Amino acid sequence: MTRSDWYRLLVCVAAVAFPWCALQGLTDSTRANAGMSYPPFALPRLLAAHLALSLPLALLLGSWLKNNAALRDAGRGWWVGLGLVSLGLAAWLGPTLPVGGLLYMTILRSFLSIILVLPWCLLISTPASRSRSSWEGRALFLGALGLAMLPCGLLTDALRTARVEQTRELLERERLERARQNVWILRELGGGVTIGKEKLDELLARLNHQLQALDRQVSRPLPTNAPEALRLERALLLIPLNRLDESAKLLLLLADGRNLATLLLATVYQEQQRWADSDARFESVLNAQIGEAATKSEAREACRMALEGLVFNAREERRPADVERWLRRSLELFPERAAELHFQFGQHFAHAGNPHRAIEEFHQAATLNPQRFQRRAQHEIDQLRASTPACLLRFFQRDE
Secondary structure, three states: OOOOHOOOOOHHHHHHHHHHHHHHHHHHHHHOOOOOOOOOOOOOOHHHHHHHHHHHHHHHHHHHHHOHHHHHHOOOOHHHHHHHHHHHHHHOOOOOOOOHHHHHHHHHHHHHHHHHHHHHHHHOOOOOOOOOOHHHHHHHHHHHHHHEEEHHHHHHHHHHHHHHHHHHHHHHHOOOOHHHHHHHHHHHOOOEEEEEEEEEEHHHHHEEEEEHHHHHHHHHOOOOOOOOOOOOHHHHHOOOOOOHHHHHHHHHHHHOOOOOOOOOEEEHHOOOOOHHHHHHHHHHHHHHHHOOOOOOHHHHHHHHHHHHHHHHOOOOOOOHHHHHHHHHHHHHOOHHHHHHHHHHHHHHHHOOOOHHHHHHHHHHHHHHOHHHHHHOOOOOOOHHHHHOOHHHHHHHHHOO
């Protein structure tokens, strides 16, 4: 590569990196704590994708603009200044723009990305060739426009689908603050989805109301001689608010020999992704209570919760052998939950890339409890068969 080529490459990298870093730096703490980027880009990876995929279109527009003699002779300082102005314009407009549907938000983000990238591309653009026919120019423009928008639209849709599933899970686990953060992200990604039967705005209003009520409850200071039950209740209230450090501090003082406090502490460590600490707490409860699980309902429930936590940790850390080990242990201790556990085995094997074993486990779950799992198992099986080539299904069946 020549020196000129290296310069062009460096400017292209700067055209993406500078606006990305600047907008991330301008993102307020509330959005940053939720993992969000500057509005209306929702997420840092989506901002990076829009900026990078806008480069071809910005370079093409720059070459056309350079056909103007006045623009062609402008110094580099003009384009750097214009780049700073465009950044200021995007920073000013971003928070004021209304959110809308997926198509509207994709077009809006693409337009802002081109504004951010174009001035830097003008530093290295050369006048467009006059020998190029008009239809070639139109084809190049449409191709670059499609590249700037279509992949980002598909990425946004995939991110939205994943966030919907994550939000459902968070609501089931009563992680209200994190669920609210996901709703913020979903609205900015393009909305158009429901969680359960609630629209995003309805769900956001409900979460705001619940979190405000929790905030009022925990704002009252605990007495220095507060009983254990009151301190345990306070630790529980802090978890939905995502104030995990405060909750862990309270639970750590209560966890010694107390199953509920230890299980809650392990759950808090889960949320903090302290997997080893969480595993240690869950296993301590399991080992302490397994001897009495056959005769005492409280010990049995503690073992169930500990095993569910261990399965969750292993799944999140991508430890498939441990997922299978803890599911088998659950099956030994809780044969009455066989249908539910076989369904979880099916999901595990499906994610692990073994569709034949997954289908077997789903069939087993549906056979053991058709009322609860027949429809869900058939849905999972249909998805596997639709996404797995028949030759691979035969391969896995032969391999078994």
